[in-house]
Amino acid sequence: MNQLPTTTMASSPQTAQRVPTAHDDLPIPHALVQPAPVGARPWTMTLAGGGQIEGRGLSCCEECQNGEHDEQNLDPDRARMFLVDLCHTFHCDGFKADIFEDCHGRYTDTLLGARMYCSPYGHALEEQEPLVDIELGEGRHVENLTPDGMATFIANLREQADRLDNVRVQLVAARAEWNGEAPALAPRPADACPVEWCDRTGIHQGHCAEVPGIPVPGPLGHAYLGAELLDADDNGHVIAGFEGGGDWRDLDAAGLRAEIAKIRAHLPKLTALADQLAAIEADHHSADLGGAA
Ligand SMILES: [Zn+2]
Numbered sequence: 001m002n003q004l005p006t007t008t009m010a011s012s013p014q015t016a017q018r019v020p021t022a023h024d025d026l027p028i029p030h031a032l033v034q035p036a037p038v039g040a041r042p043w044t045m046t047l048a049g050g051g052q053i054e055g056r057g058l059s060c061c062e063e064c065q066n067g068e069h070d071e072q073n074l075d076p077d078r079a080r081m082f083l084v085d086l087c088h089t090f091h092c093d094g095f096k097a098d099i100f101e102d103c104h105g106r107y108t109d110t111l112l113g114a115r116m117y118c119s120p121y122g123h124a125l126e127e128q129e130p131l132v133d134i135e136l137g138e139g140r141h142v143e144n145l146t147p148d149g150m151a152t153f154i155a156n157l158r159e160q161a162d163r164l165d166n167v168r169v170q171l172v173a174a175r176a177e178w179n180g181e182a183p184a185l186a187p188r189p190a191d192a193c194p195v196e197w198c199d200r201t202g203i204h205q206g207h208c209a210e211v212p213g214i215p216v217p218g219p220l221g222h223a224y225l226g227a228e229l230l231d232a233d234d235n236g237h238v239i240a241g242f243e244g245g246g247d248w249r250d251l252d253a254a255g256l257r258a259e260i261a262k263i264r265a266h267l268p269k270l271t272a273l274a275d276q277l278a279a280i281e282a283d284h285h286s287a288d289l290g291g292a293a
């Protein structure tokens with residue numbers, strides 16, 4: 001979406017209504033008037049010949065927040081360059097990892113940082129609305145991700161993290177085996193069930209392996225998202241029992257995975273809510289300090 005900057009001319013109240021393109025002269029000093037966006041601080045540029053251009057900012061852009069896009073006293077050529085180069089950005093740091101590469105040897109790289117960007121007057125049409133690049137390592141990017149593209153990348157990343165969790169479990173076991181240590185899992189008790197996945201002991205009806213639910217904070221002792229493998233009739237027909245909202249449902253592996261996918265999709269919303277609350281709490285805290293001063 002090409003949101004056009006607002007020009008206010010000190011000496012010419014008439015502004016021409018025209019739409020700039022990447023290959024056209026940008027609208028200096030005449031520009032289409034666009035309402036200021038809600039929430040974001042607009043950038044401003046004053047022109048050498050008098051007058052001022054104002055354009056929309058993006059709330060998450062650090063440079064917008066700090067007024068770093070603002071320019072003064074630009075001649076028309078530099079004003080055009082300013083518009084073409086204008087880029088709203090938001091950064092998320094990656095994490096450091098030590099890497100070995102055949103041709104480069106050992107080095108530390110930062111992995112999986114992200115950069116959101118938007119060039120409202122840039123040459124690439126798709127970049128005129130916000131997109132994200134994810135940096136795999138220095139100089140290696142997955143580029144131009146839309147929200148849907150980013151969701152796919154994140155889902156794949158989470159599944160990969162699960163696979164890596166399993167690799168870690170195997171690593172712990174492999175190291176224990178290698179070092180001649182006791183296996184990580186406790187030996188099965190003498191009265192363990194002969195059905196290997198069953199965690200019941202002694203004489204019992206059917207077979208069951210339980211993953212207890214997560215306790216709800218508070219005194220009532222409720223829990224949620226409990227699950228179990230169950231062969232109630234000891235006939236080899238194993239299902240997953242899954243507890244949600246107080247009801248237990250019988251699921252097969254695909255059904256349980258579908259519920260896990262829903263829980264995963266839900267977690268970022270909870271995280272965002274916690275972030276919002278933390279910001280509100282910080283505001284109240286500083287207001288309290290201000291009141292005490
Ligand atoms: Zn900005």
Ligand SMILES: [Zn+2]
Nearest residue numbers: 193198200207
């Ligand atoms: Zn059993």
